[in-house]
Amino acid sequence: GSVRAIFSQDAVREFQVLVNSYSAEFGKASGGVVNIVTKSGTNTPHGGSFFYFRDKTLNARGYFDRFDIFGRPVSLDKPPFSQKQWGGTLGGPLRHDRTFLFASFEQNDIRDARFVTIEATAAAMLEQAGFPVDVGIVPLGVRNNEALAKIDHQWAPARAFTIRGTWADVTRDGIDDFGGIVARSRGTTQLRTDWA
Numbered sequence: 001g002s003v004r005a006i007f008s009q010d011a012v013r014e015f016q017v018l019v020n021s022y023s024a025e026f027g028k029a030s031g032g033v034v035n036i037v038t039k040s041g042t043n044t045p046h047g048g049s050f051f052y053f054r055d056k057t058l059n060a061r062g063y064f065d066r067f068d069i070f071g072r073p074v075s076l077d078k079p080p081f082s083q084k085q086w087g088g089t090l091g092g093p094l095r096h097d098r099t100f101l102f103a104s105f106e107q108n109d110i111r112d113a114r115f116v117t118i119e120a121t122a123a124a125m126l127e128q129a130g131f132p133v134d135v136g137i138v139p140l141g142v143r144n145n146e147a148l149a150k151i152d153h154q155w156a157p158a159r160a161f162t163i164r165g166t167w168a169d170v171t172r173d174g175i176d177d178f179g180g181i182v183a184r185s186r187g188t189t190q191l192r193t194d195w196a
Helices: 120-128
Strands: 012-018 033-038 046-055 082-095 099-116 136-156 159-172 190-195
Antiparallel strands (some): 012 033, 046 082, 082 099, 159 190
């Protein structure tokens, strides 16, 4: 009922969305099912790479960077933000017309923040009770590393053998989002490594 592993969009050849009348192979699926077919190697070596970068200098200031919860003007620094996403794919023959290799890797590294506006008196009371509360600009981060390797072997025109492995390593703050009058302690951090 969930995603086993994720991999680079550059590794996707096609996808299919099923919304009802599932066959038995999908078990107790509820909602929609998305099937993804990954790319394969070919007789011609091919590959590609990409890099995406975004920084706080490209972002506009948010409402709470300019006003407090009562709408009074404030002067706050622009919250930190940085996103670096890069990766690549490589495919080609291991044995001409018979065996092919395809591989991909992607890393996404995001440094972000949420603005917590819990009133100072309430924050002080929580601190005294032993519950530390960060107010103002509170950082959070997301880091995904994803890899895929696939070998296809063509036994005969109507028979093929495929072996595929995927790996994902995810560290993600703020799954249950926080900000405004919701403290960081209400958020959730996901630490997940997935092999398939």
